[in-house]
Amino acid sequence: MSDDINCKEVSRLISDGLDKTMVPRDRARLRLHFVMCQTCRDVDAQMAFLRRAMQGLGKEEPPRD
């Protein structure tokens, strides 16, 4: 992969970043892409939101007294 990654590759990196620490090089390439691409910034925010939503799933009846 060159430094110039496309949106599809970015979407995969966003997901990988939720599971493991990204190597600095990948993180930098991802952020460079975000500088130039509003859509992928939005998708990044949506992926992060999905995680928060999953943590809230079933919490309407949290097992606390």
Added chain:
Amino acid sequence: MTLESELAALQKPLLRFAQAQLRNDSMAEDVVSETFLAILEKPDSFEGRSTLRTYATGILKFKIIDVIRKRGREVHIEPMDEQSMDDALDALFQADGHWQDAPQPWQQPEQALEQSQFFEQLQACVNRLPPKVGRVFMMREWLERETEDICAELGITANNCGVMLYRARMQLRECLDRNWFQVQR
């Protein structure tokens, strides 16, 4: 307090929790019983690791996932197969890797987290994931397990695990976009 009486105190909250996930009273009772049985069978494995409530909730979540997955296979919903999921993912992008239809930002997503209908939709989207993919995703995001643990337990490679989580997230993003956020727009 004996273990029995501590579990008795947990029965109601755990049952409410299971009912909220499964929306089926007898299945909820079953998973709670199975959870208690698992704890009573090996009371030593609980000792001092966390509160009994946290420990029991962790086991209960596993039991619930199993039921949801099984139910998905049997009758309840028609989960996508992995091939059609791949096709759906490919269709999102042009050959050069640009978005086919650029995703739009979501309006006030935080407000969705206040609404029980949103969580029902989220659950419906999760239920449509192919069984294996859904299981890996639930273990990661709902049980909040580390990816290495999940791979090891299911006997799949780290790369395969990453691919499944990626597909699940993309699919769920689409599903929420189409069935929740576009409707709100």
